[in-house]
Amino acid sequence: xxxxxxxxxxxxxxxxxxxxxxxxxxxxxxxxxxxxxxxxxxxxxxxxxxxxxxxxxxxxxxxxxxxxxxxxxxxxxxxxxxxxxxxxxxxxxxxxxxxxxxxxxxxxxxxxxxxxxxxxxxxxxxxxxxxxxxxxxxxxxxxxxxxxxxxxxxxxxxxxxxxxxxxxxxxxxxxxxxxxxxxxxxxxxxxxx
Amino acid sequence: xxxxxxxxxxxxxxxxxxxxxxxxxxxxxxxxxxxxxxxxxxxxxxxxxxxxxxxxxxxxxxxxxxxxxxxxxxxxxxxxxxxxxxxxxxxxxxxxxxxxxxxxxxxxxxxxxxxxxxxxxxxxxxxxxxxxxxxxxxxxxxxxxxxxxxxxxxxxxxxxxxxxxxxxxxxxxxxxxxxxxxxxxxxxxxxxx
Numbered sequence: 001x002x003x004x005x006x007x008x009x010x011x012x013x014x015x016x017x018x019x020x021x022x023x024x025x026x027x028x029x030x031x032x033x034x035x036x037x038x039x040x041x042x043x044x045x046x047x048x049x050x051x052x053x054x055x056x057x058x059x060x061x062x063x064x065x066x067x068x069x070x071x072x073x074x075x076x077x078x079x080x081x082x083x084x085x086x087x088x089x090x091x092x093x094x095x096x097x098x099x100x101x102x103x104x105x106x107x108x109x110x111x112x113x114x115x116x117x118x119x120x121x122x123x124x125x126x127x128x129x130x131x132x133x134x135x136x137x138x139x140x141x142x143x144x145x146x147x148x149x150x151x152x153x154x155x156x157x158x159x160x161x162x163x164x165x166x167x168x169x170x171x172x173x174x175x176x177x178x179x180x181x182x183x184x185x186x187x188x189x190x191x192x193x
Numbered sequence: 194x195x196x197x198x199x200x201x202x203x204x205x206x207x208x209x210x211x212x213x214x215x216x217x218x219x220x221x222x223x224x225x226x227x228x229x230x231x232x233x234x235x236x237x238x239x240x241x242x243x244x245x246x247x248x249x250x251x252x253x254x255x256x257x258x259x260x261x262x263x264x265x266x267x268x269x270x271x272x273x274x275x276x277x278x279x280x281x282x283x284x285x286x287x288x289x290x291x292x293x294x295x296x297x298x299x300x301x302x303x304x305x306x307x308x309x310x311x312x313x314x315x316x317x318x319x320x321x322x323x324x325x326x327x328x329x330x331x332x333x334x335x336x337x338x339x340x341x342x343x344x345x346x347x348x349x350x351x352x353x354x355x356x357x358x359x360x361x362x363x364x365x366x367x368x369x370x371x372x373x374x375x376x377x378x379x380x381x382x383x384x385x386x
Contacts, residue, residue: 012352038204045202076371076372080378
């Protein structure tokens with residue numbers, strides 16, 4: 001039996017990603033979001049949704065750029081802080097002691113200590129309701145070299161990103177390996193892909 | 194030191210969600226996606242991105258509705274299968290033995306055996322590139338009663354959703370609890386939220 005919860009933003013897993021921007025004066029800012037995801041393969045694009053009231057909103061509208069830093073579970077406190085404090089009132093990098101690194105690809109900073117970063121230029125934005133939906137074209141992805149697997153690819157078990165549960169407001173880590181995509185399905189007779 | 198990977202859809206964590214639709218003849222279909230996420234709180238909306246070539250694309254365009262069934266790690270094989278086979282060639286519900294349940298809220302079916310479902314009506318769609326981006330307004334969320342926590346809310350540790358790693362193409366489970374959102378940040382002096 002399923003229980004009905006009504007019209008809610010209730011789904012798992014959601015990400016916890018940190019949006020990096022420069023404000024009008026060039027001060028770096030960073031804000032944690034859970035409303036986002038990849039939205040296109042060619043060109044490679046990611047979406048993030050922000051309320052107009054956020055300090056990051058104006059920065060993105062002005063510079064048409066942002067980064068997404070992927071925090072590791074070692075930085076869950078800082079990640080949560082970035083979602084609670086506002087860059088309007090504080091310098092979140094200074095308060096946490098983390099390092100704003102200027103992207104060489106887009107006009108935005110990222111969190112130097114976080115293991116993975118996407119550097120994005122805004123190509124669309126859409127008004128949906130409370131949130132505005134930004135589509136960022138991914139110009140580059142950078143990952144800490146120590147966190148690559150034997151094939152030189154990013155290893156989620158080393159990156160250890162954070163999983164967010166909306167509404168219940170909890171953070172979890174990533175668990176055990178379940179199988180390779182586009183392989184498990186063959187056990188049920190799926191075509192090669 | 195960070196290694197540069199170029200312009201790629203490389204980010205973690207991504208979800209593995211199953212999009213349920215009826216085709217023109219009323220045959221239920223289901224397709225696994227990783228390109229999606231919540232995009233607005235009011236109205237509550239979720240986005241999914243599909244290639245035009247998919248069988249589900251036409252179904253969504255025609256009926257302006259879809260469901261998102263959240264698979265549990267117990268169904269990782271079926272989840273992968275749903276992303277490999279096409280509803281143009283097979284009846285994926287019949288092939289896997291899973292049950293298409295007709296939504297009473299939108300004109301689409303969901304996977305009865307999966308622990309969580311979002312029922313969505315399409316309110317926008319945008320062409321981005323290879324993928325078309327659909328914004329679905331969430332009309333209802335249903336969760337298996339046995340998987341609620343002591344407060345009657347969905348418990349990710351019981352739902353056990355699947356985390357997908359794009360490009361490296363791996364599935365992982367959800368790991369250990371890291372802390373409560375909007376609480377951990379207070380340790381760094383964040384304001385109450």
